[in-house]
Amino acid sequence: MTLLRIDGSYGEGGGQIIRTALSLAALTGTAVRLENIRARRRKPGLAAQHLTAVKAVALLCDARIGGAELGSQTLEFIPGRPVRAGDYTLDVGEAREGGSAGAVMLVLQTVLPPLALAEGASTVSLRGGTHVPMSPPFDYVREVWLPTLARMGVRAELSLVRSGWYPVGKGEVRLVVAGGRRSLEALKARHRGTLQAVTGRALAANLPAHIPERMAARARAVLADAGIAAAIEPAVLQAACAGAGLFLTARYDHCLAGFTALGRRGKSAERVAEEACGALLAHHRSGAALDQHLADQIVLPAALCREESLFSVERITPHLTTNAWVVDRFGLARVDVRLAECGTGLVRIHGNPAGVCHAHP
Numbered sequence: 001m002t003l004l005r006i007d008g009s010y011g012e013g014g015g016q017i018i019r020t021a022l023s024l025a026a027l028t029g030t031a032v033r034l035e036n037i038r039a040r041r042r043k044p045g046l047a048a049q050h051l052t053a054v055k056a057v058a059l060l061c062d063a064r065i066g067g068a069e070l071g072s073q074t075l076e077f078i079p080g081r082p083v084r085a086g087d088y089t090l091d092v093g094e095a096r097e098g099g100s101a102g103a104v105m106l107v108l109q110t111v112l113p114p115l116a117l118a119e120g121a122s123t124v125s126l127r128g129g130t131h132v133p134m135s136p137p138f139d140y141v142r143e144v145w146l147p148t149l150a151r152m153g154v155r156a157e158l159s160l161v162r163s164g165w166y167p168v169g170k171g172e173v174r175l176v177v178a179g180g181r182r183s184l185e186a187l188k189a190r191h192r193g194t195l196q197a198v199t200g201r202a203l204a205a206n207l208p209a210h211i212p213e214r215m216a217a218r219a220r221a222v223l224a225d226a227g228i229a230a231a232i233e234p235a236v237l238q239a240a241c242a243g244a245g246l247f248l249t250a251r252y253d254h255c256l257a258g259f260t261a262l263g264r265r266g267k268s269a270e271r272v273a274e275e276a277c278g279a280l281l282a283h284h285r286s287g288a289a290l291d292q293h294l295a296d297q298i299v300l301p302a303a304l305c306r307e308e309s310l311f312s313v314e315r316i317t318p319h320l321t322t323n324a325w326v327v328d329r330f331g332l333a334r335v336d337v338r339l340a341e342c343g344t345g346l347v348r349i350h351g352n353p354a355g356v357c358h359a360h361p
């Protein structure tokens with residue numbers, strides 16, 4: 001059997017190459033061999049979050065897997081059948097002795113596209129980190145990524161059972177996916193239109209109420225100075241360890257954009273607020289439609305469309321160009337990323353008129 005070889009050291013050289021490759025392997029029935037996994041990271045190879053994603057996608061399509069161990073830098077993944085809808089429970093904490101706060105949202109983003117195109121509805125319960133650094137937090141996925149996918153025809157609902165923060169994790173979310181799509185609808189967001197509203201949540205877990213209140217107050221003041229009225233709600237949550245963060249959503253006529261800043265010991269609530277607002281204002285000034293994270297996270301769903309998607313993005317990141325490369329390796333859709341005005345990017349994803357092909361044995 002020939003396996004499609006994917007070089008994990010390409011471009012960004014991180015975990016996203018694995019996740020995108022596995023989603024596409026399951027969707028198309030392609031057997032893949034991943035090499036040099038996370039070669040550009042300080043500790044290369046599969047970490048708890050990636051291993052959970054590997055096992056999750058393997059469950060969806062009954063894949064045979066080789067090299068699915070912590071630290072492994074090579075993985076073979078051979079799908080056994082088309083993706084099956086069902087009830088799945090995935091726990092990042094189980095992937096490593098002593099637990100892990102690995103990002104469950106990244107695992108969710110790996111299983112959702114295959115389940116959206118599977119026959120029938122699914123529920124997925126995911127346990128681990130819900131608001132952890134270097135990943136989309138729960139609020140971003142619920143307020144920005146899923147509503148953007150809803151515009152592309154994906155029907156899914158996400159709820160937070162318990163938040164999970166670094167370093168302990170132990171959060172839980174529940175995802176319900178309607179399934180039954182044959183392909184998705186193209187995303188058209190070259191121009192974003194006008195800013196309709198900015199909303200947000202200032203969250204603290206196991207910390208005093210004045211922390212989220214100060215984050216919310218400072219954020220409202222910073223945005224008001226820029227002429228933007230924002231509705232930001234402070235809230236205190238219970239969790240397995242302390243954590244805090246501010247999550248903002250900018251709602252434009254034709255798209256959504258999300259901005260996050262997480263707290264840590266020694267960083268004031270006001271600084272957290274200024275960081276998230278700074279990111280929002282930089283995006284607003286850029287004039288582009290999608291924020292830098294949404295662009296790389298929408299490349300895969302857009303590759304599942306029959307028609308062409310087109311959107312502008314605040315800036316071209318290595319995550320974006322790397323994900324474009326992975327999609328290209330599967331020959332599913334051609335992704336064209338171009339530099340546009342003032343450092344923004346323009347992304348065109350030529351859909352596949354034939355739709356996604358399930359070439360399962």
Ligand SMILES: Nc1ncnc2c1ncn2[C@@H]1O[C@H](COP(=O)(O)OP(=O)(O)OP(=O)(O)O)[C@@H](O)[C@H]1O
Binds near residue numbers: 017106
């Ligand atoms: N603040 C944020 N908001 C939304 N998305 C984010 C945010 N920070 C990071 N992301 C997204 O998280 C993903 C991280 O991918 P990356 O390849 O870096 O993954 P990883 O598996 O966490 O690990 P590693 O970098 O350790 O290999 C990207 O899609 C990136 O856009």
